[in-house]
Amino acid sequence: MIHSSAEGAVVSIELDRPDKRNALDETMVSELSEAFVDAVDGGARAIVLTGRGPVFCAGADLSGPVYDPAFLDKLVTTLQQIEATPVPVIAALNGSALGAGLQLAMAADLRVMAPDAIAGIPAAKIGVAVDEWTIKRLSSLVGTGQAAGMLIGCDPLSADRAHALGFANRIGDLTDARHWASVIADLAPLTLQHYKLVLNGDGARDEPPVERSAAMMRAWESDDLAEGRAARAEKRTPNFSGR
Numbered sequence: 001m002i003h004s005s006a007e008g009a010v011v012s013i014e015l016d017r018p019d020k021r022n023a024l025d026e027t028m029v030s031e032l033s034e035a036f037v038d039a040v041d042g043g044a045r046a047i048v049l050t051g052r053g054p055v056f057c058a059g060a061d062l063s064g065p066v067y068d069p070a071f072l073d074k075l076v077t078t079l080q081q082i083e084a085t086p087v088p089v090i091a092a093l094n095g096s097a098l099g100a101g102l103q104l105a106m107a108a109d110l111r112v113m114a115p116d117a118i119a120g121i122p123a124a125k126i127g128v129a130v131d132e133w134t135i136k137r138l139s140s141l142v143g144t145g146q147a148a149g150m151l152i153g154c155d156p157l158s159a160d161r162a163h164a165l166g167f168a169n170r171i172g173d174l175t176d177a178r179h180w181a182s183v184i185a186d187l188a189p190l191t192l193q194h195y196k197l198v199l200n201g202d203g204a205r206d207e208p209p210v211e212r213s214a215a216m217m218r219a220w221e222s223d224d225l226a227e228g229r230a231a232r233a234e235k236r237t238p239n240f241s242g243r
Contacts, residue, residue, distance in 0.1 A: 001016050022052070025061040054094070079107045088109050092178075098156075099123060120154065128219060224240045
């Protein structure tokens, strides 16, 4: 479900589960982590992450894994790995990037979005809560007001708006992303490593206060999460109670 290919010093890593809109399950996350290790070990100077089909990544697979703490731990570890990859990572958003898909895009250093791509975090629609890194990194990339609209209002971000805000560095397709990666691959690696460290030092990885961690866990342990899961299975609108 993960395919890698190299062209010169650029490695392209593709999510390949189009029948599930490239939704992440445990196997995909493990293979994705391995693909990044292999790319770096193979001498990649830049990495392009994209999805096959019309969607970049629809998030975590809601048929089960998203509710499993072990899966979430593995996903967070892989996001940290992508963020810490010692070469530039470009996310080529060929289509929608939702939930965990948006997290993948935010773990990358640069983003190229197709004109019809959107980005969003509809977690509040199903009763789950995203972690502090996701909230802070999103705020860092799009501004607090826009982040609030995406999180609290579940408003998706269009490619044009994303580019205007700076979330998307460029509007384009996979070919554009690969060309940019080839240009970046010729730049000084140690300079780029320094820039990555500084840019990622935005406070998003700081340990959250106890009360904020507890608030997130209340959502994950709530009746509302069970209701959101049941409503999805029964194809109905959830009736959240705040408990």
